[in-house]
Amino acid sequence: MLPNQKLLDEIGGKISQVISNSPARDIEKNIRAMMQSALQKLDLVTREEFDVQQEVLLRTREKLTELETRLAQLEALAHAADHPQQLEP
Template identity: 60%
Template sequence: MIGKKFFDELSAKLGDTIDNSPVKDVEKNVKAMLGSAFNRMDLVTREEFDIQQQVLLKTREKLAELEARLAELEGGSGLQQVETQTQQSEQG
């Protein structure tokens, strides 16, 4: 029992010493600097990224539907003309 009490007291004293030491201050300063750097980088959370990814996926699906509908309405030949014009403008 005396050994357990001794180790508990030693552990508590070591914890207090570390909490009051410059190491704890350095840790706080490093965390503050990293937080500041991350804020300046305009990072987004994983949740925000996933939401934007879903929005992009839905937009791509809608674009594919609209392209297919346009091709259907133009009878296929009009779309080929648009693609040819696009390729020529990219080359020239």
């Protein structure tokens, strides 16, 4: 036979009350505080900041690719101007 829900709720409530008044609750608070302090020292960035920097990096890479292509074209033109005999068949 299954115990009724009211009995289970009462037992759960009593257990929660005992834990909240016990040293276990203080230990949990201390551990949370230590973890929060440790994470703050790591100097982590938020997901939003990471996404923004990722976008900036993507645009920078695209611009670099464009500039590399343009530089190659200008070098080819300069080489052709310096060596006109290689252009004629």
